[in-house]
Each structure stands twice: as structure tokens, then as C-alpha cells.
């Protein structure tokens with residue numbers, strides 16, 4: 001039987017970032033990941049800081065939770081830059097600003113009100129009229145009326161970033177068991193015993209467990225009698241062939257579902273929360289052609305020059321939703337089991353949330369106010 005100090009369930013960005021810090025502390029760490037419902041291997045690489053209009057529209061009652069957390073996104077983007085420097089890795093991080101575009105006066109007013117609230121929280125945000133936009137973003141089509149600019153927003157390459165973190169984990173001797181699912185977690189009188197299913201089936205004994213399993217966290221916690229309301233949300237993505245430098249910003253929309261940005265190698269990544277399909281609860285998500293058409297039509301409407309490019313790949317991934325805020329800390333009744341789930345736009349927050357989770361597990365100060373993020377809030381709800 002394998003024995004480690006800490007079992008991290010879930011090898012997404014949060015689990016990997018937590019494992020990195022725990023291993024640097026000298027602990028023996030195993031990451032077990034089944035890989036089926038990952039946001040980390042499917043995400044668009046946007047560094048989000050301003051409040052996403054998609055979230056406000058879909059979950060208006062939860063929007064204040066995300067809004068209160070916005071300063072954490074500034075810190076999340078900064079932690080990405082720090083991590084890249086620590087690992088000596090080129091992750092193609094660029095914070096050249098994010099534009100949320102409006103197509104009419106009503107959308108512009110909505111953004112202006114959002115901008116004022118965000119500025120009060122300390123974000124570097126400004127409203128731009130059409131003339132100012134034409135100067136800094138001439139690639140935008142005539143349909144665009146104005147925009148909110150957030151200077152702290154940007155992008156990175158998840159492919160490069162994930163690979164760099166995996167390499168660092170391997171160098172530190174972290175045991176990574178892929179295509180393997182944690183079935184049960186139970187006390188056995190000595191510590192915690194976890195049953196593993198799949199490629200590395202068997203049992204593993206550990207002193208502590210970190211549940212960084214994204215949308216799978218709720219089921220693992222439920223088996224311990226604790227409520228964590230994570231939901232799996234399958235989402236669609238597209239990428240075009242490479243073109244000459246065209247789009248310098250992360251582009252979003254005040255009312256419609258779109259994010260687009262251009263990678264260093266020239267391809268344009270287009271997403272924004274269009275739905276993908278599940279054929280079964282445990283199956284991989286699959287592409288919905290209607291989402292591809294809707295997403296790409298909107299992209300061309302906002303940036304007409306995209307119409308000349310071929311789409312070279314589409315894919316689907318699984319996002320995690322809960323109440324919009326991070327979920328961090330020990331499970332009630334299980335002081336040796338910790339939850340680590342980021343809030344909305346969780347790739348941006350991933351390295352920071354992993355770092356805070358590792359600090360909490362180790363009894364250190366997490367460095368940010370986590371008083372709203374405890375698991376017990378769901379029991380109260």
C-alpha cells in the first residue's frame with residue numbers, strides 16, 4: 001500500500017499548485033486525477049479580473065459574491081506572473097488589457113455602472129468611447145459602440161503553463177497518478193485510507209486529504225456527510241488557424257457570451273461559455289454544433305476579420321460552479337480533510353487558491369482574507 005503525508009484529489013491547476021507548495025515544504029504528496037471533468041486541460045487561458053457579464057446574467061443572485069472577490073483576481077494574475085518566474089517558464093503571460101464591448105447605449109450604461117463599482121474596489125478600469133476604441137483596438141467591427149477596459153486583464157497559454165507546473169511537480173518527487181479515481185475516503189484508525197479505481201487501482205494511506213477535484217468535490221464531500229454544492233458545467237471552445245498579429249486584448253461582451261484573444265503563435269482562441277454536452281454523468285463532454293455556430297458567428301460580428309480564418313479545432317471541457325466564491329478550509333467534522341475550489345474564472349485564481357489551500361492545511365496564514373470561503377457556509381445555507 002502506498003503511504004503519503006497529503007493526498008491531493010484532482011490534478012487541475014488548484015491541486016497542482018497546492019501540491020507544489022506542500023512538496024516544497026518537504027511533505028510526501030500524491031495527486032490522484034481521473035482527468036474526465038477538467039477545466040484546467042480545456043480552458044481558454046484568459047486572465048479575468050473585471051466582473052464577467054455572463055456570470056451576472058446567469059446567476060444574478062450570486063453576482064455580489066463574485067464582485068466582492070474581484071481584488072483576489074488581481075492577486076491571482078500577479079501570482080501567475082510570480083509562478084512563471086519561479087519556475088523559469090515561458091507561459092506566454094501577457095496583461096495587455098481586457099475590453100468588454102457594448103453595442104448600444106444601454107449596454108454602455110450597464111458597463112459604466114459596473115466600471116464605477118469595480119473602480120471603488122481598486123480595479124484599474126475605464127470606459128472608452130468609440131473614437132478611443134478605434135485608436136487602441138482597430139480590429140473591432142462597426143457594431144461596437146464602446147467598451148470597458150480593464151488594464152489588469154490578459155492571457156496565458158494553459159498548454160505551456162500546465163506543462164511547466166507538471167515538470168516542477170515531477171522534479172520535486174510528487175507522485176502523480178493519472179486516469180485514476182478516488183472512490184472513497186475513510187478513517188482507518190491510523191490515518192485516512194483512500195480507495196483508488198482505474199489505472200492505479202488500490203489503496204493509499206495518508207495523513208491529510210485535499211479535495212481539489214473541481215466539480216467532483218461535492219460528491220467526495222457528500223460521502224463524508226458534508227455539503228459542498230459544486231456543479232459540472234460543460235462548455236465549448238474553438239481555435240482558428242494562425243494569422244498575423246490582429247487582436248491585442250482579451251475581448252468580451254457586455255451582454256453576449258464571447259471571449260476571444262490571440263495567442264503568441266497567431267491562432268485566435270474563441271470561447272465565452274457556450275454549452276457543450278454530457279452523454280452521461282461520468283462521460284467526457286462532447287461538442288454541440290449549435291454552440292460552435294453561435295459562438296463563431298458572434299466572434300465574426302465583433303471582429304469581422306475573423307471571418308476569413310478557418311477553425312482548426314473545437315473542444316469541450318468542464319467548468320465548476322458553486323456560489324461564485326472560493327471554497328477553502330477544513331470540512332466540518334473532518335479536520336484532516338480540506339476543500340480547495342476556486343471561484344468563477346478559476347484558472348485565473350488557480351495558483352493563488354492552491355497556495356492559500358496549502359497554507360491553510362499547513363496551519364499558516366493564507367495571506368488573504370478567507371473568512372467568507374469556509375465550507376461551513378453551505379451547512380448554514
Ligand SMILES: Cc1cc2nc3c(=O)[nH]c(=O)nc-3n(C[C@H](O)[C@H](O)[C@H](O)COP(=O)(O)OP(=O)(O)OC[C@H]3O[C@@H](n4cnc5c(N)ncnc54)[C@H](O)[C@@H]3O)c2cc1C
Nearest residue numbers: 010012013014034039040044046182214216345346347348
Ligand atoms: C471551456 C472552459 C474554458 C474556461 N476558460 C477559462 C479562462 O479562460 N480563464 C479562467 O480563469 N477560467 C476558465 N475556465 C475555468 C477554469 O478552467 C476552472 O475554473 C479551473 O481550471 C478549475 O481548476 P481546478 O483545479 O479547481 O479543477 P479542474 O481543473 O476541473 O480539475 C479537477 C480535476 O479533478 C478530477 N476529479 C474529480 N473527481 C475526482 C475523483 N473522485 N478522483 C480523482 N480525480 C477526480 C477531475 O477529473 C479534474 O481532472 C474555463 C473552463 C472551461 C471548461
